Amino acid sequence: MASLISKQGKHLFKHFKALGNPIRFLIIYKMLDGRPYTKNEILDYVSALSGVPQTTVDRHFRTLLKYGIIRMTGKSHSYGERGRKPLLYVLAVDSLTFYANLFTYLLDGVTDRRLKLIERSVSETKTLLESINYVRLGLYLVGRELSEEVSVNLSKTLDSCISLISLVRETVRPKTPVIDCENAIKLLDKMSSSQMLLRQISQDKMRELLYVAHIESGLPVEKLGLLLGIKSQTKLEEYDDLWREIETSYNSDLTTFLKLLISNAKCTDVEGSYVISLTNNLIKYFSSSITNRDIVRLILTI
Amino acid sequence: MRVYDLTAPLCLEGDEIKIPKPKSAEISLELIGHDLLLSGTKLFKYLSNSIRFELHLGTHMDLPSTFAYQTVDPTNMPIDFFIREALIIHAERDYSKKSLTLDEVRNKINLGEFAELSRERRPALLFKTGMSKYWCRDNQKYMSFPGLSKSLIEFIAYELEPPFIGIDAISIDRTIEHRSLSLYTNIDEEFINILRMQEYTALLGHDILLRKNIYILENLDMNDIPQDVNRGLLIALPLFRFTSLTEKKTLITALPCRVIFLPEPEGSIEEVIKKLRALEKELSEIVK
Numbered sequence: 001m002a003s004l005i006s007k008q009g010k011h012l013f014k015h016f017k018a019l020g021n022p023i024r025f026l027i028i029y030k031m032l033d034g035r036p037y038t039k040n041e042i043l044d045y046v047s048a049l050s051g052v053p054q055t056t057v058d059r060h061f062r063t064l065l066k067y068g069i070i071r072m073t074g075k076s077h078s079y080g081e082r083g084r085k086p087l088l089y090v091l092a093v094d095s096l097t098f099y100a101n102l103f104t105y106l107l108d109g110v111t112d113r114r115l116k117l118i119e120r121s122v123s124e125t126k127t128l129l130e131s132i133n134y135v136r137l138g139l140y141l142v143g144r145e146l147s148e149e150v151s152v153n154l155s156k157t158l159d160s161c162i163s164l165i166s167l168v169r170e171t172v173r174p175k176t177p178v179i180d181c182e183n184a185i186k187l188l189d190k191m192s193s194s195q196m197l198l199r200q201i202s203q204d205k206m207r208e209l210l211y212v213a214h215i216e217s218g219l220p221v222e223k224l225g226l227l228l229g230i231k232s233q234t235k236l237e238e239y240d241d242l243w244r245e246i247e248t249s250y251n252s253d254l255t256t257f258l259k260l261l262i263s264n265a266k267c268t269d270v271e272g273s274y275v276i277s278l279t280n281n282l283i284k285y286f287s288s289s290i291t292n293r294d295i296v297r298l299i300l301t302i
Numbered sequence: 303m304r305v306y307d308l309t310a311p312l313c314l315e316g317d318e319i320k321i322p323k324p325k326s327a328e329i330s331l332e333l334i335g336h337d338l339l340l341s342g343t344k345l346f347k348y349l350s351n352s353i354r355f356e357l358h359l360g361t362h363m364d365l366p367s368t369f370a371y372q373t374v375d376p377t378n379m380p381i382d383f384f385i386r387e388a389l390i391i392h393a394e395r396d397y398s399k400k401s402l403t404l405d406e407v408r409n410k411i412n413l414g415e416f417a418e419l420s421r422e423r424r425p426a427l428l429f430k431t432g433m434s435k436y437w438c439r440d441n442q443k444y445m446s447f448p449g450l451s452k453s454l455i456e457f458i459a460y461e462l463e464p465p466f467i468g469i470d471a472i473s474i475d476r477t478i479e480h481r482s483l484s485l486y487t488n489i490d491e492e493f494i495n496i497l498r499m500q501e502y503t504a505l506l507g508h509d510i511l512l513r514k515n516i517y518i519l520e521n522l523d524m525n526d527i528p529q530d531v532n533r534g535l536l537i538a539l540p541l542f543r544f545t546s547l548t549e550k551k552t553l554i555t556a557l558p559c560r561v562i563f564l565p566e567p568e569g570s571i572e573e574v575i576k577k578l579r580a581l582e583k584e585l586s587e588i589v590k
Contacts, residue, residue: 125588129423132585136578137385140535143303143567151570158577165584 015098018069023050023060028069032103034096036073036088038080069095163190164197167286181267184279191282192258201285206254207243209285213278214239219270227271229260308470308561309361310523313438319355322441322472327355357556363466363538364508364518368555373515376554377544383465387425387579388536388563389415392529394432401448401476402431404457416462420586426536427458427467430524434470437523447471455507459514467511468519468538468561475507522561534565 005013019025026046031037042061043054050057064070071092080086091099139146167190178184191197214224221242230245250257265275312327313320319327335347358364366373391410393402407429416424429450436444455474458467467474503509511518519538540557566572 122589125585129582129585129589132578132582133382136387136575137535139571139575139578140564140567143564143571146571148570151574154574155570155577158574158581162577162580162584165581165588168584168588 011094014067015069015095018064018067018095019099021060023052023057024064026050027057027061027064028091028095028099029103031070031089031091032096032099034090036076036090038076038086038088040080040086042089065089068092160194160196164194166190167194167197167283178276178279178283181265181272181275184272184276185262185265185267187279187283188258188275189262192255192262195255197286198254198258201254201282203254205285209278209281210243211239212281213274216277217270217274219274223270224274227261227264227274228257229264303567304565306526306563306565308468308522308524308527308563309559310434310437310521312360319353320438320441321359322445325356325359327353327359329353357554357558358520359558361519361521361523361559361561363540363557363559364512364520365555365557366512366515366517367553369505369509369512370553371512371515372553375551376540376557377546377551381539383422384538384540384559386465386536388428388468388534389425390428390430390524390527390532390534392430392532394430397431397433397447397471399448401451402429402454403451404454407454408457411462413461416464418583418587420589421463422465423582423586424462424464426519426538427462427464428519428522428524428536429467429469429471430527431469431471433472434523434525437521445472447473447476449476450474450507452506452510455510459510459516463514464516466517466519466538468522468536470522470524471520473508473520474511474518475505519559519561527563531565534563537562537564 018028023046026049027042030042030045039058039061043057046052046057047054061070065072069092070089073088073090075085076088077085090096167187178187214221219227221237221239224239225242225245228242228246230242230249246257261275265271267275314329317329319329321327330352332350332352333347334350358368365376367376389411391407393407393410411427419425431447433444433447450469458464508518538559538561540559542558544552544554546552566575
């Protein structure tokens with residue numbers, strides 16, 4: 001039997017077998033973006049999602065490691081809990097291409113393509129940096145001959161770029177996902193001031209993200225209502241009631257909505273965790289939808 | 303807008319170029335023409351000068367090949383390397399006794415301006431010591447610059463890592479031949495102590511910086527730059543452009559430069575440039 005199966009076929013079995021268990025499936029799906037993860041990150045993620053104890057996840061993780069689906073890449077730059085640098089793991093190259101192709105086929109092209117996005121945005125950023133250099137050189141050489149009006153206009157355009165790009169930095173390279181509340185509020189502020197960014201997000205998507213944050217943080221609906229500036233006479237019992245209120249009072253204007261959220265938010269335990277999880281979810285969403293191409297266009301119009 | 307010329311002039315005194323002692327330069331005037339073969343008379347005559355000098359003279363940029371570190375090929379250097387923003391550190395004082403230390407200039411340098419940018423985008427760092435007022439006028443005094451201290455040079459090499467630094471003095475190091483005791487009436491106690499401790503290594507500062515690929519722009523003339531100007535665009539273009547036609551390359555150790563400085567424009571444009579700088583900072587963190 002064994003001799004009849006080609007080497008390639010055995011390889012295929014291995015890949016499908018790895019997907020055969022829901023826990024291994026989750027591990028692979030998490031690592032599909034091609035980034036290195038520490039073991040703890042994977043264990044936390046999978047056991048939180050599946051409700052399975054970490055030891056079980058660890059066993060499956062080691063199985064994947066043994067059969068070469070996952071491999072080690074090196075050590076993390078930051079220190080772990082015990083003061084040591086934890087090891088980093090990635091999907092092996094052939095399994096990465098196999099699973100990426102498989103999921104692309106199964107999900108009609110909706111897989112996590114963050115890695116390619118990063119590569120593309122890095123090269124775009126480089127051209128952008130060059131153009132910034134030329135603009136600055138020109139400004140130095142032209143000096144005071146520019147009229148006041150032109151420079152004020154330039155200044156305004158750049159203002160919108162800066163907030164946008166600092167956000168892109170978070171989305172392209174989320175080295176530190178937002179952990180503390182003040183940073184989260186700052187980021188939300190940047191998002192709210194950028195029309196270009198808010199155009200990317202539909203009202204339904206926003207509703208979904210708010211709901212996810214509501215579930216994740218465990219913030220009660222009444223408190224959430226206060227946070228969003230709803231002082232309703234009727235009692236809010238479910239999230240849907242709240243959303244109806246929001247829709248009627250703000251008339252689907254995301255900017256004022258976010259601004260209100262920022263001004264009302266106080267970094268207490270529950271509210272803080274709500275803001276943090278909302279910001280993280282927004283960043284995750286933008287990381288798959290935003291590119292630097294729009295920004296390049298914006299700069300080149302100067 | 304004022305444009306400053308930071309190139310140190312070659313001062314002519316009669317037929318001689320007046321420069322500090324160990325260096326030498328000659329200038330001569332020649333008649334160049336085509337010989338008319340039959341009659342032996344010269345036709346199409348014109349006058350020309352020839353100057354013979356070492357490359358490490360006047361305003362020049364020391365390359366790593368000075369110490370045989372062949373990390374860069376000067377024939378291939380992109381032109382935008384020489385055009386970049388520069389910060390000026392004002393450190394004018396009497397340099398007859400002590401070298402320039404890190405403590406004196408540390409609070410004038412903002413580490414973030416360097417660390418947040420990727421290395422090729424960092425600004426250049428210029429030191430204004432006020433020594434350039436002695437250039438041509440009192441060469442002995444000009445040569446007696448005690449250099450930058452080792453701590454300052456190590457700070458530049460390992461913390462700031464600018465693409466190049468500039469100084470308006472003869473060198474960033476004190477050199478032993480110019481500082482020998484017989485030449486000077488006032489005794490340099492600091493130097494004697496260094497000698498006594500046997501810690502003197504000739505051109506150590508050069509070695510530290512060039513090993514890290516940080517070029518050194520020496521012998522600038524920064525007399526005209528006022529006290530309040532500390533940032534601007536530096537254009538330090540090499541006088542010559544070399545290309546190599548054969549595979550075997552000649553080692554070029556220094557590039558004589560013509561250096562021009564444009565201070566940062568004031569008013570609303572200054573703000574625009576500041577914003578561009580912030581933008582650059584954000585972007586180069588993505589590229590890093």
